[in-house]
Amino acid sequence: MDSGAGFPPFQQRLTSSLVQMTRTVGQLSAEDLNFHRTSSAELSESLDEQSSRILSLTSTLLKAATTGTDVPAPSLEDEDSIEDNWRGVVDVIDALLERADACLDEFTGVIKRLSPSQQEQSAAKATKKAPAKFPTVYDYGPSKIPKPQLQFERLADNTDVSPFKPLLRTKPHAVVPLEESLKSTDPAIGFRNPYEAEIRSAKYPEPTYSESTPVNYQPWESTTATFVDTMDGVKEMLEELKHANEIAIDLEHHDVHSYHGLVSLMQISTRDKDWVVDTLKPWREELQVLNEVFADPKILKVFHGSSMDIIWLQRDLGLYVVGMFDTYHAACALNYPKRSLKFLLQKFVNFEADKRYQMADWRIRPLPDGMFDYARSDTHYLLHIFDHLRNELVQHSTPDDSLIDYVLEQSKNEALQRYERPVYDAATGQGPGGWYDNLCRNPAVLSKEQFAVFKAVHQWRDEVAREEDEGVQCVFPKHILFKVAHAMPVDLGTLFRTLSPVTPITKDRASDLLEVIKKAKIEGADGPEWRDVYVKPTKTGRAVAAAETEQGFPASQDDLPTAERCDLSQFWGAVLDSQEPLAPPEYSVVASAEALRLSLPLPPMPRTVSEARAKLGDSSPANPAPKPATTPAQAPEEKEEQKIFTVKELGGPRKRKVTPVETSEAAPQPEVEDDIIDIGEKPSKKQRRKEKKDKSALQTPQTEEAQPEPEPFNYDAAASVLHAKPAKSSAVSRKKPFNPYAKALNTSTGARAPKRETAGKSFTFR
Structure with missing residues (x-):
């Protein structure tokens, strides 16, 4: 099809055909085809012919779908081969769906074009040409974009686990000189924030504490942002920023095809102008010149959710922020139902931002129009939002409780953060991204071997990601890590099925991974289980996740906590306390019943x-019932x-x-x-009539004498009937045969109506 206009009719025809086919398949599956095969040889041959035809078509489709890909096409020769190759069929279908999703993303620009605040501007924007095709971060395969970090002046060293040293070359607006700020107080802790003294002593401008009319933002349709990708453009932007009283700042980050991540874009806005700065240039560290504005306490820097932005600015660009106002903490202080930037844009600007652009690959150059507009919108309206939030904070403040001071204090704490390299301890699992945190967040029952395999494969994945400068998810995702730990494959075929779909990075190192699994499985046979190192209750009853040291994590393998059984159940109490078992002579029916009673909370x-x-x-x-007369042959009363x-x-x-019912002593009581x-x-009417009838019957003297109980038949002394001769004809044989149902037929009334049970509880006692 030439355009998207012909897609809806095609989709309707396709849907109609699929529905009809699904109905037909459902009807066929409901029939007993095996029975019909036996009833007609012609039908059996026809079914075999159609089955072969469908299998042939399916095999052809699978081969066509896997052409030009690394996914092998499964061969379907008969019905049994479908089950044997079902996993391969699923892999082909998954690959097709992923390709379809990628094509739709490319056709639509990943996301619908970001619309301005007015609806008519959205329609006008849609008339422009479609954005360029680009991959999204959902693509965990090999990167289609050359890695920009390979062109940086300072290449990434992912194996360096030493304390991070700030990138600062000069220190504008310094209270403490740079040389003194870079002195490391403790080698184990690392360097302090070079601007710590300046951030703590910063005084915010007076307008920050007073209420004023919000300044309107520049119209979206009549203004545009300036894309800065040269140092000359950075210097021109810096001169304009020096004359501003407030600026808004935001970053776009990419962490899929980079182990530590990359600041890919920086947006800066004043009251009159917007800039979008390319931070993937080889000279990116030259952006430290912006510290002349970022570290100036007289210029207010407005962020939203600055927690990670402060870290990324230090790590990649050597930038520090003095005099920051975080609108996220302002939304928290005002108890807004939501604290996201999308909510604030909708509340104060009536602008609907599509945050799905956050998942785009921000390394793409040139930037598509939709991504460029989205990046610009993050800071274009932020100063106007700040004005509204500041006014509300002032209005809700009291002399004893200043919300402005609270937000500024929280913003200072965010600015005081310092970047620390993620250190992964393979032995204890502690550290950012360690296996201990993964298992705590995803509870799993792992044996000794599985636990050892999980730790070893986790470490192997981390080492490969550092070596390739890729995110760990590009090696294989977290759920695959758990699958490998549970399966513990020992051959390549099983390993590939467990890792499916296999990423190119893992495929090239499959043999190395297999050796790691085999070695860990052998060593784990005598090692601990996960539950042995997960939690250890303390004497105070508080469960700690790890044995705490001065650094807050175990210092060695011996410091890992061990699991223990609680002495008292929080649910059952002391009912389930273990008791000493009874000696064999003490066991009896009464003792067993007593033990059962004590074992259940009854x-x-x-x-x-x-x-x-x-x-x-x-x-x-x-009313005690009179004891019936007993004979010597009767058993003793229970x-x-x-x-x-x-x-x-x-x-x-x-x-x-x-x-109580008065009866004569001679009259026997009903059993x-x-x-x-x-x-x-409560008895019913029928029951009362029956009781009255029984009472009258008891008062009538019985004429029949009590018959003695017959002596039980001795089967051991009886003669065998297997070879017995036929009995001679006699008067007894001429009698009618014995009818066991005779008494049942001699009745004047039918069967009694079943007794109606009333609601309640019944207890049976012995």
Whole structure:
């Protein structure tokens, strides 16, 4: 297609075809194709033919999709090969999606063009030619842009872990001379901030403490920013900045294809003009001349979120800021719901900034129009926002609580930061980007071997990134690091599948990585687990992440903390305390029940019916039932402790007391099945009628004599029936056969309705 105008109809046709195909596939998968194969040989041949055709088309598509790439095309010969090569199919699809995403980014300029505050200006801006194509930071493969750091006058040395020495050559507006400022007080700590004395003693201009009408910003459509990429342009800009009372400053940083990162762009604005400075030039350290303005306490420097900007200015350009006002801390002091620059732009300027430009690769030259406008907008409106924030801070301040002083003090603390090189301790995992911090933030269950592999691979990735001057994510991302630690591959095939998709940097060093994994796996067999060094509860009950030393981290492997078991559970209390096991002779049914009761956090239970009634609030005494006459052959009566009874606790507050029933001594009492007693249940009408009928039946004398219990049949003494002769014909044989259901048929009423259970709780006791 020639333009984007023909894409919507194409997308609609494509979507319609995909939906129809999905429905067809869903219908086919719901059918029992194996059954239909057996019913028709013609259908079976047709299915085989279509399967072969689909596999052939799929293989052709996979080969076409991998043409010109490093991803191998899987070969699909039969249905079983689909499962065997499924990972390869997924890799091809992932590569296609990544390429499609990259093409869409290039077509749209990564992000839609940043619009000015007025909607009509956005439409006018869209009529300009499309921005140049450029990669984004999501591209973790080899950089398509030549590394600008290779052209710097001072080349990066990522292996240097000594304390960072400031790049300052001269010190404008000095209170303490440069030579004295660069004296290192402690070699282990490093150099102090050269402008520490000047920052602490700085006095802010008087207008900072008073309320005044906000100054309007210059119209966006009638002004533009000046792109500064020469030293002559820097000097011209410096002369104009010296006459300003306030300036706004912001930076754009890139840290994907550089181990430490690069300041790629610097934006500076006054009340009347904007500049965008290219900081990737070989002479970038010559920008120290801007300290004549940056270190001047009479000129207010406005930042937003300056925490990292101060570090980057020191590390790359040798710039320091005296007299700074951070609008982020002002938003915090005013308790704004959001503190981002995007929120402040929308609140005070009604400008909608698309912050997705933060993820762009700021090394691209020349800058596309959209990125240039976005960079300019960060400082173009910042001084106007400062005016509003200053007025609100003054309005909400009191004589005892000055919000202006609070913001200025916090801004000074930000300016007092000093850059320190990231030092990674491979033994303890401490330091910026160390494995200890990674595991603390991403809890994982690792065995001894897996823990050793994780540490070794983490160190290997860090060393490779330093050597190549790339971000560690360009070697492989963090989630791949965890996958390698869990899988612990010992052959190249498994390693590549675990690392998939494999980055070129790792692919070239795969054999070295494999040896590191094998060695770590062997050494880790006798080493500690992650949980052994993760946390150690102290005597005060506070858990510390590491054994603390004067520097705040373990000094050696012996100082690493070890995990311990807590003496008391915060949830169960002392219920789960371990007890001495009983000796074998002491084990019994009662002892087992007691042990089970003690092992579970159950409330105390009543042991008798009287205790159960008392617990339910029934004060009426139980009516003792007369003991039935026993014969010598009867078994002894079961102890009361072993009887099983159920107490039902109704959901409602009403409880029914047991009404004693007077019966004659000669009349036997109705049997209670399994000694189960229901307490507190209100009988229904049918139950009351049944009780009345049973009562009358009990009062009627029984004529039948009690039959003695039959003697149990002795199967051991009985004759075998396997070879028994047929019985002779007799009067007994002429009788009707025994019908076990005869009594069931001699009934006048149907089965009883099931008893309706009422809501409540039931407890069974022995």
